[in-house]
Amino acid sequence: MKSRLSKPDRWLANWVLGLTGKSFQNVLRDDSTQIENYQRLYIHACKDVIAKNKAVYGELSGTLKLDKEGEAPIDWLFVVYLLNTIGAATLTIRGSEKSSYGKLFEKLVLGSLLSILGFEYEAQKEVKEGTFWLSTQEDKRESDATLLYKLGEGVRFDIGFIGRGNSEISLDKVTRYGRKEEIRGHSWYMATIIIVDRLGKASRVERMAKEVGGEIVQMSATFWPQVVAGLLREKLEGYNHELADMEQTKIEDYLRDKLKIVPIEGFIRSLPVAELIEQPELPLDTLDAEDNA
Secondary structure, eight states: OGGGSOHHHHHHHHHHTTOOHHHHHHTSTTOGGGHHHHHHHHHHHHHHHHHHHHHHHOOOOEEEEETTTEEEEEOHHHHHHHHHHHHHHHHHHOHHHHHHHHHHHHHHHHHHHHHHTTOEEOTTOOOOTTEEEEEEEETTEEEEEEEEEETTEEEEEEEEOOOTTOTTTTHHHHHTOOSEEEETTEEEEEEEEEEESOOOTTOOHHHHHHHTTEEEEETTSTTHHHHHHHHHHHHSTTOOOGGGGOOHHHHHHHHHHHHTTOOHHHHHTTSTTGGGOSSOOOOHHHHTOOOOO
16 A cells, blocks of 8 residues: 555555554554554444443534535544544654653553552552552663562563664663662662564664663563563562463453453553543553554
């Protein structure tokens, strides 16, 4: 499809499906054969949104009339598709929204994952064993999540998409941290886990991560949350979780069940987009999938 369309037409085609150029790269992995499957999922998601709005606000109907262009009926389907198209176009050209939704992605995925793995979200960033913080900044070294396992021992997490032509973006993530860190007046040994969409074939990131005691996890791997559970068992003395040794045939149902009780609202309360979301559900497909919109 891409080869037959001009760039403006390709942008518009993406926007109509709620996609930006970057999300075409990162969500569909630059594979136009995935569009048909994505389109089915997109339509299903829009219908779900419409059903919820109808339950709250009732039916929507009207007419759009332009001079010499005739009339077009307006209903919930028209409005939802239109707003999604406008949103995708806005994300294409405005970095502030990109950043907000990138932070939303980080908090939803990391917060959900660490909750499932048995840790408690600490919104006030108090030092408590068995807890985690989101989007913290200590000693001018920002991390997307900080896990405090027990006094003096923890893990930092960074997460981000690695898009085409940008395969070394996580080099900075790997090299910005040391193995020890001061947190609230105590010295902590901090392992580093960096979660990325995928790495380039010739990427140096994995080797560099090992050199500083870090680990790279690719979300393109099947059931990557299980990989994280295994790494935490290696890094944290005494820690274990049933997910680490679970049969892969059971993992999908297990994660779906656990996601139902994850305190998602708490993760996003401080974000600019939080007021737009009432009770978001994190699809399991997201756990298999920004620093790029």
